Each structure stands twice: as structure tokens, then as C-alpha cells.
Amino acid sequence: MDTVYLVSMIVGGFFVLLSIFGGEMEHHVDVSSDVHGDFGGATAHDSDTGGGGFVDLLSLRTLFFFLAFFGLTGSLLSWTGSSETLTAITATVVGLVVGLGGNFAIQRIGHARVSSEITSNDLTGLTGRVLIPFSGSDRGKIRVVVKGNELRLPARSLDVESAESFETGDEVVVVSRDGVTVEVVKPT
Numbered sequence: 304m305d306t307v308y309l310v311s312m313i314v315g316g317f318f319v320l321l322s323i324f325g326g327e328m329e330h331h332v333d334v335s336s337d338v339h340g341d342f343g344g345a346t347a348h349d350s351d352t353g354g355g356g357f358v359d360l361l362s363l364r365t366l367f368f369f370l371a372f373f374g375l376t377g378s379l380l381s382w383t384g385s386s387e388t389l390t391a392i393t394a395t396v397v398g399l400v401v402g403l404g405g406n407f408a409i410q411r412i413g414h415a416r417v418s419s420e421i422t423s424n425d426l427t428g429l430t431g432r433v434l435i436p437f438s439g440s441d442r443g444k445i446r447v448v449v450k451g452n453e454l455r456l457p458a459r460s461l462d463v464e465s466a467e468s469f470e471t472g473d474e475v476v477v478v479s480r481d482g483v484t485v486e487v488v489k490p491t
């Protein structure tokens with residue numbers, strides 16, 4: 304079991320440290336259909352999360368926190384001569400508490416930070432790139448960077464009667480917002 308604890312600690316610890324000091328993995332944000340009113344009150348999701356609630360807790364971040372603290376606790380208890388059963392139970396409980404609790408706390412901090420920074424006015428006039436193609440009144444998705452955060456937003460053409468198509472990689476300019484969808488045009 305000592306090898307399992309040690310490998311878990313090394314693998315999980317590496318990715319926890321990478322996420323802390325690498326930082327890049329935490330800057331990608333997806334504002335989706337749960338946005339209400341102004342983006343100032345929006346709820347944003349980290350890109351590694353799924354829908355809402357309990358599913359959000361089951362992410363790679365949770366797994367890496369679990370592995371790191373499961374391995375650390377198991378290794379420390381093994382080295383102090385604790386029984387295998389007590390070590391396994393304690394390591395599992397600590398791993399689960401820190402994994403789920405740490406991920407939950409990071410998500411809440413991330414939601415508060417993003418939602419307090421980005422408003423509808425911040426989006427108007429921004430240029431972005433099409434991620435999911437669309438045309439006419441169909442919706443697609445674009446990527447914009449605002450205040451250092453990458454947002455992926457549902458989008459459609461400002462002129463819904465037009466047959467103009469927006470293909471993946473096309474540059475667009477955000478003109479306005481209709482509900483949760485931004486309306487865009489091609490730059491002239």
C-alpha cells in the first residue's frame with residue numbers, strides 16, 4: 304500500500320502544484336445559459352466543469368486534490384507505523400474531504416470573481432473568433448477575451464434575416480446582447 308500512497312501523492316501533488324503555479328488552466332471561463340439579466344450578475348463556469356451542483360464537484364481538479372491528499376495522508380500515517388486499516392480509512396476520508404471541499408471552494412471563489420468583473424458594457428465592441436459556426440437566426444458560439452478572462456458566449460448574427468454565415472475562425476465584433484446571446488457582425 305505504501306507504493307499506492309506514494310504514487311498518488313506524487314501524481315496528484317504534481318497536478319495540484321501545476322494548477323497553482325501554472326495558473327493558465329484557471330483562466331478559461333464559459334458563460335452559458337444560466338446567465339441572468341446583466342453579466343454583472345452572471346454565473347460563470349470554469350471550463351473543466353460540467354453542469355451544476357454535484358456534477359461540478361466531480362472534476363479533474365477534485366481527482367488531483369484527492370490523489371495528493373490521499374497519498375500524503377497515507378504516506379505520513381504509514382511512516383509513523385499506523386495500522387493499514389486505519390491508514391486506508393483516514394487517507395480516503397482526508398482525500399475526499401480535501402478533494403471535494405477544495406474544488407467547491409475554488410469554484411465559489413472563481414464564480415464570485417468573474418461575476419463581479421464582467422458587465423454587458425465590457426462586451427460591446429469586443430472582437431472575437433467563431434468557435435461554432437452559425438448563420439441567420441441560428442446560434443453558434445464565439446470566444447472573446449475581456450479583462451483577462453476568456454469567455455465562450457452563445458452568439459448569432461445581428462441581422463437575423465441575412466444569409467451571411469459565420470464560419471469557425473472568422474473574426475466578429477460584439478454589437479449587442481439579447482438575453483444570454485451576443486449579437487455580432489463581421490468587421491468592416
